[in-house]
Amino acid sequence: MEELEHTCPQPRTTLTEPAIFAKETSCECRAPHEKLTVQQARLGTPVDRPVRVYADGIFDLFHSGHARALMQAKNLFPNSYLIVGVCSDELTHKYKGFTVMTEEERYEALRHCRYVDEVVRDAPWTLTQEFLEKHKIDFVAHDDIPYSSAGSEDVYKHIKEAGMFVPTQRTEGISTSDLITRIVRDYDVYARRNLQRGYTAKELNVSYINEKKYRLQNQVDRMKEKVRTVEEKSKHFVYRVEEKSHDLIQKWEEKSREFIGNFLELFGPDGTWKQMFQERSGRMIQAFSPGGSPSSSPPRDFSPSRSPSPPSRWAVPRTSPPSSPKGASASISSMSEGDEDEK
Numbered sequence: 569m570e571e572l573e574h575t576c577p578q579p580r581t582t583l584t585e586p587a588i589f590a591k592e593t594s595c596e597c598r599a600p601h602e603k604l605t606v607q608q609a610r611l612g613t614p615v616d617r618p619v620r621v622y623a624d625g626i627f628d629l630f631h632s633g634h635a636r637a638l639m640q641a642k643n644l645f646p647n648s649y650l651i652v653g654v655c656s657d658e659l660t661h662k663y664k665g666f667t668v669m670t671e672e673e674r675y676e677a678l679r680h681c682r683y684v685d686e687v688v689r690d691a692p693w694t695l696t697q698e699f700l701e702k703h704k705i706d707f708v709a710h711d712d713i714p715y716s717s718a719g720s721e722d723v724y725k726h727i728k729e730a731g732m733f734v735p736t737q738r739t740e741g742i743s744t745s746d747l748i749t750r751i752v753r754d755y756d757v758y759a760r761r762n763l764q765r766g767y768t769a770k771e772l773n774v775s776y777i778n779e780k781k782y783r784l785q786n787q788v789d790r791m792k793e794k795v796r797t798v799e800e801k802s803k804h805f806v807y808r809v810e811e812k813s814h815d816l817i818q819k820w821e822e823k824s825r826e827f828i829g830n831f832l833e834l835f836g837p838d839g840t841w842k843q844m845f846q847e848r849s850g851r852m853i854q855a856f857s858p859g860g861s862p863s864s865s866p867p868r869d870f871s872p873s874r875s876p877s878p879p880s881r882w883a884v885p886r887t888s889p890p891s892s893p894k895g896a897s898a899s900i901s902s903m904s905e906g907d908e909d910e911k
Contacts, residue, residue: 574599574617576704579649579685586679590651590688595620595704604706606734609645619645621734622705624653624691626660628667629747630677633739640736641709642683651703652684653691663693663717668748694723700732711738760786 576597580587602614609619623641627634642650657671669677671689678687692699695708712735714722727733751758759772760782769779834841 576617576620577649577686579618579647583682586676587652587681587684588686589675589679590686590703595702597704601704601706605731606707609706612646618647618649620651620704620706621645621648621709622651622653622695622700622703622707623709623736624655624688624695625710626655626664626667626744627652627674627678628660628669628744630669630674630681631742631744631747633742635681635683636739637709637711637736638681638683641734644707644709644734649685650683651686651688651705652678652681653688654678655693656690659690659693668744693717694720695727705732707732707734709734709736711736713738756782756785760789 574597576595577588597617599617601617601620604613604619621641621644623638625634625637638650638652642648654671654674657667660667660671667674675687675689678684688703699705708724708727710724710733715724717723722728724733759774759778762772763769763774763779763782764786769776774782833839836842
């Protein structure tokens, strides 16, 4: 009997196109798929086909936690072909709750994840043997925490018992529920944000009163932002003024020291101005002072109480007043004789 060759699709080698959708019928490969163990798959067997790994979920608000789980599933074995099942809106709303994204949006989000090779639309909530055989699934990847749903304590219990379950690790701190909790907690902030971006109150399901309140709060926030901007500019201006003032003060101090030094050099105790003043004073005193008496002049006696007066050739000798008319006549005659003698 001639052996059939495996025609299973190979993992993507290029990222220029999104992942394919799984066909509605089944995997077209007609070659038998022998059951593998985890140890065999990790050794790289079989060599003629990839190991088909299946991971399913809701993938609402697709985030880094989803991507990390799919990355782990893709890298479980050397040659893995990752098939991702995405549950429909109907099943999800029935068993888990309302979603933010529609099923079509969630399908497209998975198709454009680099780790995904194939996407199964309207995936079953609980995996059946028929589904596993239809898609020729070798292993199912999911975190190891029991997932209770649809009346079962763990929807992956029978997969684990069959030896087809391979656990992955959850990413702490990020989940769809966490993201929704943030949105609900800060609902007013996001409602105001979207109103500011042009969404109507009807689109946001916001009442008339809340709409007015949010718009008023947006105006207040804009005013606060303007005030903060003005404060920042003012601080920058004050800082620049302080720098300029500091420079001006330094220059003023330098000029002041220079001025004081020049002033002291000119008007100080030993300054140039004092020397010039003394020199000019000496010249003026010398110019206005009289010359000394001739050496041939006889010395004269001066009264200590009166300043000396310049000598005069017409000086009249001092005589005591006459005590009688006879004395006066004698004085006049003596003066006449003296004049005659000079002539």
